[in-house]
Amino acid sequence: MELVFKVLSLLVIGVSVSESAKFPKNWKNCKNDEKLNDCLKDALQNVIPFFVEGIPNLGVHSLDPLHFDQISIGKGSGPVSLDLDFMDFDVTGIKDVTVDSVDTDWKIMRLEGSTPKLELKGKYKIDGKVLVLPVTGLGDCLLEMDNFRAHVIANMSEKSTGSKTYYNIDHMDFHFDTDLLKLHFDNLFNGDKALGDQMNIFVNENWKEILTELRPAVAKSFAMAFKEIGNRVFTKIPKDLITPP
Template sequence: MERTGILILCSCMLATVLGAKFPKSWTSCKPDENMNACLKDSIQTALVDLVPGMPSLGVLPLDPLHFDAITIDQGEGPVNIKLEFTDLDITGIKDMQIDSVNGDWKTMEIETLVPRLLSKGNYKVGGKILLLPIKGDGKCVLDMTNFRGHVKLHYTEKAAGSKTYYNVEKLDFDFDVENLVMQFDNLFNGDKALGDNMNKFLNQNWKEILHELKPNIAATFAVAFREISNRLFSRITKPQITPS
């Protein structure tokens, strides 16, 4: 995975604390009792400017957010599938709301809400879902309502020469959705009856299916989130992020 939803959070978080280099409307947030409220408001403000991309921070456009490839390999349990997405575009990020930020630069928790997250691209799947076989490849759409992201970053400090940088040692990620509607075209080699029935089954049982897949999805994304976070942190020194 080249980019993921945490890119939005980390790039916003980093950019908003760099007052000198970015638009005057973006507020620097000092590590004091008001920092969390400051970060929440600053991230929300900066998100508008970051959505189209910001090359100076290595931030590519965030809406649509493009993935070259994502693989979910679930080898056991009621949902036993290998699901591959390619050329996946996710829209709706421009409407992200930052609900809360809570941290002390040793850990930081960020809660977000996206009212509607729409994913469109190509898929390939094989395996079993709740004991039913599934196979197909083609176009797909995943439509999520009220996507809530829960992110926790664990920080250390890293010296490089005379400079000090923040480093994300560990990142925990989880998410919830209010509703999920799926459409997978060309299931079972284009058999319309079987494909329609499977799509109906998937949407009737989306909660159970997502529950089984969520740990795998969250762990896969967390690895990529940490890499992206540290790529961004490596560009900016600790004093720039948390001015004294």
């Protein structure tokens, strides 16, 4: 949900209960499993509810909703050209994530996940054009993505602190797609209902072009959030508790 969805932080489920890591006793241990990827896939699926609720001792807050202070899309030069800011944004739907695959050698990690619906709700400010039509507005907005699919690639390294070695996420790429993007913007054109209703119809008819404009900034924001959460967890779990020495 790590969508996808801070899910990279869930990779630590292979760790045994020890030291400062206080994991629920029923978490599956994949440390010595010969079929590591299959084990991690099942373990991640089982542990998603714990991360959705949040695990304070690992520095993980509730992942559903996942909160963003701001996501900004700069004006491009294509048929959709928008200065668009999303503010005070909550993302829901991570609790319904299905872990589709896990592939890792602890140097590169690849995860794929999906959820039937991802909902993004908050404030917006927009100025620009969609195809030939100008659009302006400031207010509440709602975006819904049906059959949201995410692919996460993380580059890993090792860092030593004192006598212990920890994994670290150096870089993360987040890619996503959806079968349908539905959008609704309140208070377009300073509250002109007729113009606003028509523009909402128009942007939904052209959702693929809108998605092309939104995708880079949204993916980058997810990647930054998931990397931060993943490293917050990894700094608490020594490497030798995650993988065999």
